[in-house]
Amino acid sequence: MEQDNRPIRWGIIGCGNVTELKSGPAFNKVQGSELLAVMRRDRAKLADYAERHGVPKTYANADALIQDPEIDAIYVATPPGSHREYALKIAAADKHCCLEKPMALNFAECEEIAAAFAGRDAQLFVAYYRRSLPRFNQVKAWLDEGKIGDVRHINWSYARTPSAVDLSAEYNWRTDPAVSGGGHFVDLACHGLDLFIYLLGDIRDARGIAVNQQNLYDVEDAVSACWVFDNGATGSGFWNFGCAEYGDEVIIHGSRGSIRFSVFADAALVLESANGSEHVEIPHPENIQFFHIENMVKHLNGTGRHPVAGAEGGKASRVMDQILAGLVG
Known part of the structure; x- marks a missing residue:
């Protein structure tokens, strides 16, 4: 889908360790991208993160960030157990979504998430950034x-x-x-x-x-x-x-x-x-998710295609489910 000339404005749900260097700073470094808001339940850690990274908006509630009309796209950087819940809410809000890996707890959840975005203008990505390195x-x-x-x-x-x-x-x-x-x-x-x-x-x-x-x-x-x-x-x-x-x-x-x-x-x-x-x-680049984020922005601007869009992000989960079916004891 095509965007106007303004940057894609991102929000992050769960600004923990994975966002400190791997991903967070790259949302401002990539051309056509801006990190506008972050969410974390711990208000002290939230304020500290926002100050250190120069993020203008903070939320202690994920639903409030999801409903913010200034946010175009949301990066869910929480553990997989919450991915389904957040992704379905983001899809319902017609916002673009990037989920940390793995996409969800299991392949069945991945399918449900992909189905929620299918047919929408809102795009779904998964942070398997090695495809972009x-x-x-x-x-x-x-x-x-x-x-x-x-x-x-x-x-x-x-x-x-x-x-x-x-x-x-x-x-x-x-x-x-x-x-x-x-x-x-x-x-x-x-x-x-x-x-x-x-x-x-x-x-x-x-x-x-x-x-x-x-x-x-x-x-x-x-x-x-x-x-x-x-x-x-x-x-x-x-x-x-x-x-x-x-x-x-x-x-x-x-x-x-x-x-x-x-x-x-x-x-x-x-x-x-x-x-x-x-x-x-x-x-590796300084921010290892830089090229992954750059490819998402290109995808959303209609100038490229991200290699892990939609249902593609659930394929590894399907394989892991098959492998772990052989759990012994």
């Missing part, structure tokens, strides 16, 4: 150019040590399935699975085994999975949150080469092909 678009370019031939398999190995919060008795919403939809797997794996769908196409079917090895919390901390894409390529992965050291590596195997990269680390992209090895360094 130059480093991963370099990987996509190599694939589209046939640098490694036909893709045969993709594997992602992810491991890390337990966090200090995991080892304590402190409450962590990321391991409360009523709020997060699962454990650290849901919080982190969705980024990579969504990226793989972007790079290689839709995942037709997935299977998994999930267990709790450490008993530090009540959800899975170790997951293994395999899947198949619509084009016949296969995939596999493991995610473990109780290992001795950190690791994050993706390998795409092709008929004539391979590509290696990390989903989260700012590591080199490595292309192995008939022409030899190529190492490419593409650092």
